[in-house]
Amino acid sequence: MYKSILINKKSTIALAVVCSLMLAFTSCSKKEKEIVAQQKEETKTTNQYPTASIQFINPEYSISIPAELKPYEQVAIYAKVNGFVKQLFVDRGDHVRKGQLLAILEAPEMEQQYLSSKSSEQKIYSDYLYSKQAYDRLLEASKTNGAVADIELERAKSVMESAKSAHDASKAGTAHSSQLQQYLRITAPFDGVITQKNVSVGALAGTGSNTPLLMMAQGAKLRLTVSLPEKHASSVSKTLPATFTVSSQPNKTYNATLSRTSGLLNKDDRSLTLEFDVDNLSAELQGGDYAQVNLKLQRKAPSYWVDSKSILRTQSGIFVLTLKNDEIKRIKVNEGIRMESLTEVFGDFSSEDNVLLKPSEEIKEGPINL
CATH class of the missing domain: 1.10.287 (Helix Hairpins)
Incomplete structure (x- = not known):
């Protein structure tokens, strides 16, 4: 009798253990299926809407713009x-x-x-x-x-x-x-060179004439004048370096440092005029030459940058599409500087946002329907 009870007890324990193992296995299987399903959904979302993170950086960038070499002083x-x-x-x-x-x-x-x-x-x-x-x-x-x-x-x-x-x-x-x-x-009002003579001996001169007797300029020192576009104006530092070339000396590169700027934009072409003083004691350069100037610029503070392919241009404006928590938002932006594959943008962003790399007008705002 006692032996029979013992056997029944062991059978009951074994059965309980088997049931527990089966329940645990079932639970694990469900969790694994949920994880796999979630991964599949994320993969599907990622494949359907590839994204890249927005960057909050302050890079140094270079631009090349035309300029003009002028005499440091010139007078009629x-x-x-x-x-x-x-x-x-x-x-x-x-x-x-x-x-x-x-x-x-x-x-x-x-x-x-x-x-x-x-x-x-x-x-x-x-x-x-x-x-x-x-x-x-x-x-x-x-x-x-x-x-x-x-x-x-x-x-x-x-x-x-x-x-x-x-x-x-x-x-x-x-x-x-x-x-x-x-x-x-x-x-002569200063050291320089006579660039033009308009009269000869015996000619009548005076306050009633609009033609100057002589024109003279200072050639030992020149002004390199650059008209910097408005979008780069806030990237100018007080010690901005510049390198430039001129067509008359194609194999030579000259260096200069910013000497002065008004700090105000020209109302006609919305540009900021920069002046670099250039010593020309060797007379290699001529006042009036056109130059190609390379400037290294940097913003005074970091800004947001995105992949250039992620900018959507439409008739209603320029936008960037962000994806966060399976929800797409369309954010209106203003473009800034372009640097290689990146473009500076100004809009209602946060550093945690991801932007769609292939935006289109067909993509609607709101939750993603998979």
């Missing part, structure tokens, strides 16, 4: 007064120093005006000296009580002061005539 030289060209000391291509005499004008009436002003000044100065002596004598005599009436002393003083004022005015007139004579001598 006009005559300040009317006169005939008496002598010319320079011609096109002559190198001159600051203050060097370039031309002399002739104006006889100006010399006569100066002589007349000088003569009037001397006469008025004599009148002033006489009135001053008269006042000094009356002042000395007035020290004796009752010798000179006070009104007489005041009258002499007034005459002397009037004569002094007249002399000062005459002196200023003479200085004016003298200064006009100085304008007959035309000198």
